[in-house]
Every structure is written in C-alpha cells, then in structure tokens.
Amino acid sequence: MTPGWRLPRWRECERGSYKPFPHTDRYEGHDMQNKKSLIQEFKDFIWSGDLIMIAVGLILALKVKDVIDSFVNGIVTPFIGSIIQAPDLNKKTFKIGKGVYGYGSVIGNIINLVIVGAVLFAIVKAYNAYQAKKKAAGAEAPSAEVTLLTEIRDSLRVRG
DSSP, X not given: OOTTOXXXXXXXXXXTOXXXXXXXXXXXXOOHHHHHXXXXXXXXXXXXXXXXXXXXXXXXXXXXXXXXXXHIIIIIHHHHHHHTTOSOGGGOEEEETTEEEEOHHHHHHHHHHHHHHHHHHHHHHHHHHHHHHHHHHHSOOOOHHHHHHHHHHHHHHHHO
16 A cells, blocks of 8 residues: 555545545645536636637638648649649659658648638738728717717816
C-alpha cells in the first residue's frame, strides 16, 4: 500500500471528513454544492450562443477549405502544371546527392495559402463594409425634439 493511504472508515465517509491524501488539502472545501455549480457552469458555457457560433464558423471554414482545395487541385494545379510542362505538380522533385526532395506539394500548399488568404480578405472586407453601412444607417439625424432641446441647452450656455 502507498504510505499515508488507508481505507476510509464508514463514519468518516458519512460525515465527509475522510481525506484520501491526509498530507494535502486539495480536497478540503469541495462539496457536492461546488461540484454541482461547476457542472452547471460548464453546461452554461457549452450551451452559450458564443460557443455554438464558433462551432458553426469552424465547420463552415472547414467546408470552405474543402472547396478551395478542390478548386486548387482540379483547376489551378493542372493549369500551372501545363505551363511548366508537368501534368502532376505534386510529383515535381529535385535531387541533391542521393536525396530526392519534392517541391511540387510545397508549391501546391503555397497556392492554397494565397487563395485562402484572398478569400478571407474578401470576407473580412465585405464584413467591414456591411458594418460601416449598418453604422451609417444607425446614425440617423436626430429627431425634432432632440434638436429643440439641443438649441435650448446651447442658448442657456450662452446666457449663463
């Protein structure tokens, strides 16, 4: 048996005073109420709208990646391969001594990076334009009452 460890006595378990590791205080102060609140906090965190939105965004991003990968592998890579006289860009290699190094897949991944960057740039640009348009629509001219109250406030400042 491990030194300092012993089987609990029934009364200690019943009272909640049993500490499996008597030399540590890490179990002190933890009761079922704290556990329930911790579980409730975790449930609240999981089911909050922000986490759900992040999950949906992540799934959509993965699907956009699939579309971009198929576009690059089906259209861009064969086009570049026809320019450099290589039908499959992934098979492009060079040799140094006895080592064979493949650079075709690196070129394909760089192309993916550029296309993903362009798509994300377009999405952010469109989002920023939408937010600016929404902000401009929200900043309408003040109502007649607000204008009148502003004029009264300004005239009182001039007087006194």
